Amino acid sequence: MQLRIAKLHRGALTLLHQILLNPYAEGISSLKLEVPLIDRLTQSLNVPDPYIQVLLLDVVFASLRLRDASPAELPNSPTGEKRALNYPSGSMRKPSVSVEHITDLSAPPPSLLKCIQSGLSSASSRPVLDSWVGFLAETLPLYSNTIFQVLIPLVETLCEQIGSTFGDLQKMFNESGKPLTGSNAPESTLISLLNALEQVLAKAHDRLLAEESRAQVVKSPDHPQGFFGNMVSGVFNSDLPQSRSATANDRLTVLLAFQDAVRMCFKIWSWGQGREATQLDPDSGSSFKYTSLRMRNRARRLLEHVFAAEALECLETVIDIWRTSLEDPKSTKHSEVFNLLPALDGSRPRHTIPAIFNAIYSRTNPSALEPSRKSTMTVSLQDTDLVIFLVDYARSLEDDAMDEIWQDCMVFLKDLLGNPFPHRQTLPSLLEFAAILGEKVDNTNFGEQRKMRRELGVSNPVSPSRFSRRQ
Secondary structure, eight states, X not given: OHHXXXXXXXXXXXXXXXXXXXXXXXXXXXXXXXXXXXHHHHHGGGSSOTHXXXXXXXXXXXXXXXXXXXXXXXXXXXXXXXXXXXXXXGGSOOOOXXXXXXXXXXXXXXXXXXXXXXXXXXXXXXXXXXXXXXXXXXXXXGGTTTHHHHHHHHHHHHHHHHHHHHHHHHHHHHTTOOOOOSTTOHHHHHHHHHHHHHHHHHHHXXXXXXXXXHHOSSOOSSOOOOTTOOOOTTTTSOSXXXXXXXXXXXXXXXXXXXXXXXXXXXXXXTTTOGGGGGGSOGGGHHHHHHHHHHHHHHHHHHHHHHHHHHHHHHHHHHHHHHHHHHTOTTOOHHHHHHHHHHHSGGGOHHHHHHHHHHHHHHHHOGGGSOGGGOOOOOSOOOHHHHHHHHHHHHHHSOGGGHHHHHHHHHHHHHHHHHOOGGGXXXXXXXXHHHHHHHHHHHTOOSSOHHHHHHHHHHHOSSOHHHHHHHO
């Protein structure tokens, strides 16, 4: 009996989908079919047949597209369509418009957001989770004018599900060492959820850049860096001034979402490293290597994208992870931070060192920075935290990296010598940073070492060689 009912439901939904896709279906948009269909989609999460969810997702999206399609000057029949071909072009029916190109949309029904959250969270949707992720990506343009209102709820839901799924994956290798198979396996679920998170962050950040571009009084000659843009020199510097006007709250919302994503991705990327390696089931070593590599690569790609979009803020989040891990004597995450940064294309030393300097200046002497280089300081870090991180990060660098960062370091140290007062609380650590530079220069053969030693000596009242002997 249940099988017959399921077949009946599938047939009815397939027929309804074809009706809604019909080019003459715009006239039924006034019926607001999307409201009861969204309710039915939510109820389908309790139905044993997950394929019903897939069909309902198609039907709901088709009804949502009808809702915002232009109903003007539509023919009443195929015959009317043929007659319209002879009319002037101004009276022709407009071609159907993709949701991506609709710029002025009314807000979707409030039940849609709750339905999406339920679908992403329900255990019954796991076999068809990719369909829900695709539905989310298709409906995000409908929230074009309200994306910042739905961003935090969506990111919270996704991060909660990612954390829960990742916890199941960890337990699987810590206990039985027998990974699950099939579409409901934690690793496939985790990748689908990360895909959804990336879609949400990308759409919100693109909308933020568009708003800031419109709010900009003097248009920058450079185009803003998009979420999926290529990494370029100076990527840690935002091309747009950090406005505290109408878009300030929107920027704060996006940055908070980015912070959640960075913390979650770092947790996945550092899985099984350091102390955690001792907690793994020794009988599942090969399976763990394959699965963890797959998860680490996916998390790294998402980190690449968020760093490309808001690298300075993301770097500060990573520094906060490092600082917090130092307070836990059992944690080894602080050392994993220095393994993560070299693994990201956009966080090479030539990008990271200037970004740390900008973060320090933002807290000690913000007037010395251009608005585009200032941190929004959404992460609670003190200048002392940043300088201590700078010292440890410099110590972790390869000696050959001095070639990339030398000029930026010299500019910073010369400015420090000319105006040390804003850095008075961190001067000892900054001198240690200069000493580390001196030691690494002695171990390299690039450039003119005599000139570089002279520059380092002029930049610092304490001789690097004398200071290094005191360590």
